[in-house]
Amino acid sequence: MDFKKEFISELEKTIDGVISYDNLVKMIEKPKHDNLGDLAFPCFELAKHYRKSPIIIAEEIVQEMDVSTFERVESVGGYVNVFLNKEKVSQEVLTNILNEKNQYGYSGIAEGKTMTIDYSSPNIAKPFSMGHLRSTVIGNSLALIAEKQGYRVIRINHLGDWGTQFGKLIVAYQKWGNEKKVKESPISELLALYIKFHEEAEKDSTLNDQGREAFKRLENGEREAIQLWRWFRDESLKEFNKIYELLGIRFDSYHGEAFYNDKMDRVVDILAEKNLLIESEGATVVKLEGYPPCLIKKRDGTTLYATRDLAAAIYRQENYHFDQSLYVVGHEQSLHFKQLFAVLKKMDCDWQEGMAHIPFGMILKDGKKMSTRKGKIVLLEEVIQEAVQLAVKNIEGKNPNLLEKEEIAKQVGIGAIIFHDLKNYRLNDIEFSLEDMLTFEGETGPYVQYTHARATSLLRKGEFQPDSSTVVKLKDEEAWPVIKLLNQFPDSIAKALAEYDPSQIAKLLLELSKAFNKYYATVKILTDDQKQQRLTLVYTVKIVLKEGLRLLGMKAPTEM
RNA sequence: GUCCCAGUAGCUCAGCAGGAUAGAGCAACAGCCUUCUAAGCUGUGGGUCGGGAGUUCGAAUCUCUCCUGGGACGCCA
Numbered sequence A: 001m002d003f004k005k006e007f008i009s010e011l012e013k014t015i016d017g018v019i020s021y022d023n024l025v026k027m028i029e030k031p032k033h034d035n036l037g038d039l040a041f042p043c044f045e046l047a048k049h050y051r052k053s054p055i056i057i058a059e060e061i062v063q064e065m066d067v068s069t070f071e072r073v074e075s076v077g078g079y080v081n082v083f084l085n086k087e088k089v090s091q092e093v094l095t096n097i098l099n100e101k102n103q104y105g106y107s108g109i110a111e112g113k114t115m116t117i118d119y120s121s122p123n124i125a126k127p128f129s130m131g132h133l134r135s136t137v138i139g140n141s142l143a144l145i146a147e148k149q150g151y152r153v154i155r156i157n158h159l160g161d162w163g164t165q166f167g168k169l170i171v172a173y174q175k176w177g178n179e180k181k182v183k184e185s186p187i188s189e190l191l192a193l194y195i196k197f198h199e200e201a202e203k204d205s206t207l208n209d210q211g212r213e214a215f216k217r218l219e220n221g222e223r224e225a226i227q228l229w230r231w232f233r234d235e236s237l238k239e240f241n242k243i244y245e246l247l248g249i250r251f252d253s254y255h256g257e258a259f260y261n262d263k264m265d266r267v268v269d270i271l272a273e274k275n276l277l278i279e280s281e282g283a284t285v286v287k288l289e290g291y292p293p294c295l296i297k298k299r300d301g302t303t304l305y306a307t308r309d310l311a312a313a314i315y316r317q318e319n320y321h322f323d324q325s326l327y328v329v330g331h332e333q334s335l336h337f338k339q340l341f342a343v344l345k346k347m348d349c350d351w352q353e354g355m356a357h358i359p360f361g362m363i364l365k366d367g368k369k370m371s372t373r374k375g376k377i378v379l380l381e382e383v384i385q386e387a388v389q390l391a392v393k394n395i396e397g398k399n400p401n402l403l404e405k406e407e408i409a410k411q412v413g414i415g416a417i418i419f420h421d422l423k424n425y426r427l428n429d430i431e432f433s434l435e436d437m438l439t440f441e442g443e444t445g446p447y448v449q450y451t452h453a454r455a456t457s458l459l460r461k462g463e464f465q466p467d468s469s470t471v472v473k474l475k476d477e478e479a480w481p482v483i484k485l486l487n488q489f490p491d492s493i494a495k496a497l498a499e500y501d502p503s504q505i506a507k508l509l510l511e512l513s514k515a516f517n518k519y520y521a522t523v524k525i526l527t528d529d530q531k532q533q534r535l536t537l538v539y540t541v542k543i544v545l546k547e548g549l550r551l552l553g554m555k556a557p558t559e560m
Numbered sequence B: 001g002u003c004c005c006a007g008u009a010g011c012u013c014a015g016c017a018g019g020a021u022a023g024a025g026c027a028a029c030a031g032c033c034u035u036c037u038a039a040g041c042u043g044u045g046g047g048u049c050g051g052g053a054g055u056u057c058g059a060a061u062c063u064c065u066c067c068u069g070g071g072a073c074g075c076c077a
Helices: A004-012 A021-027 A044-050 A054-064 A086-103 A130-148 A164-176 A179-184 A186-203 A206-219 A223-247 A257-273 A305-320 A331-346 A350-354 A380-398 A405-422 A445-461 A479-498 A503-522 A531-552
Strands: A039-042 A072-076 A079-083 A114-118 A152-156 A277-280 A283-286 A294-297 A324-328 A355-358 A363-365
Touching: A004 A021, A004 A039, A021 A039, A044 A054, A054 A072, A054 A079, A086 A479, A086 A531, A114 A130, A114 A305, A130 A152, A130 A223, A130 A324, A130 A355, A130 A363, A130 A380, A130 A405, A130 A479, A130 A531, A152 A305, A164 A186, A164 A206, A164 A223, A179 A186, A186 A206, A186 A223, A206 A223, A223 A380, A223 A405, A257 A277, A257 A294, A257 A305, A294 A305, A294 A331, A305 A324, A305 A331, A331 A350, A331 A355, A350 A355, A380 A405, A405 A445, A405 A503, A405 A531, A445 A503, A445 A531, A479 A503, A479 A531, A503 A531
Parallel strands: A114 A152, A114 A324, A324 A355
Antiparallel strands: A039 A079, A072 A079, A277 A283, A283 A294
């Protein structure tokens, strides 16, 4: 519900069109402190126009305004502060949620539009690191949020399954590899080979050349190279799928870089046709204004990351006809995406307007980037194990009779990890800290889940039956902040999508949880006198918490 | 050297299409379970919003500049 509009239309009558409707919308704000009201209008702009003190203007507006639709209106220090009619607003907000249920917050603004989201995209033959977790979790949440606004979403896992690194790996395997060992624990053995390769290459620089040659054999489709590559890929994918299953994440496409191998000649042809290709130091590049040139082909004729991304972009447009195409990829690749979009623009692909890089900060270890090559890496699977174990321990201490302990511990432990990643602005770097990630108190995922479980428990004990004809007259002071936050949920979803920022939702859920827990602590809910009304509030809180958690990719256990 | 991020309480962060006394959580300390799940609630202490200049009636928020940290800068992805 947009109660701003009522305020504005009353306001407009008093200021003779000095400020346009659209500007008024922007100027209305939330007072910093609850005791100042629910909405505020600052009169400082008007002071210039009327050449009067804002304090006097505010007082005059209050005098002239029809305040009957509000609880009260007052002028304080140059502001017109409005206190909404709590009963009316409560009734509207709760009835609305009661009717819409988990559809609450849906807006059809993107109905009929298609969005592709490229996220997760781990590298084959390397462990799934904490860094990939960010892309996975942010991308997944953005996909859910986009769907909530009506988008048809195509989830793409652009696997890093091609490139010189596989040449290196093939060389390493042929020199030092052992089939049996790789079969036993593929990822860690392949990683060990990869690390060894880089160690040896420091002593013997010809190894890097050998790696490039091996990749060339791969690109040319040589049988032995292809067989090894396919084997590495299959084994890796098996491992990744375990993690996706734990996180409850799925994709519509697993087309990785290799998939575009036979689609790159066409890209190069188009570039040549448009006279965009230039020879430079033996390589083939596209010159760009304002950015360094984009490398299309190496001296030895093999392709690069950018070439494959061009092919992928064109493929996605031709197959999905996307209106928007997001790339949830680390901030360190910002330049690459600027170049990519610029090249597409030069190719007259006007649909590139809909493409966007959604960068995020890095997970640092001791203030530095983690490097796979040096084996400085934290494994996601181990972190998940620890989180789940800690959740089990908590359940045994706090709720030993709980059924399905294992399943709930999984939901809570993983919830803690996901929420920890999503609650802050995505561009912030995160210093890796197991301790922070495994905290279950305060502003955490389990705190929100716990609040949901509490709400559910009340509904169960009170044998609540939702009834949209309930007349909600909540006299409790503490209910009001809860209702205001429930009302903000649709806005926070819209903002999360507009800014590609799931933390907007996480923050709202925290605020709502805090307000509800305060309500819970001060108001006795299961009493005879306002039980149905109070439980209706509890029920709507439960709906919003559950739906909000879902949009973050988290489960909402009913008990914990 | 050039470009991109970021710098707010001891720690982690909110707030940033300018607005009222800069807010949370953690940690510390003090309280609250014979009553709806204490993974909770209440209270206390804690700040030159990196420094400086500018725009403005008004700047944590916008501009410039400097400092600090991180990242990226043609044959990796």
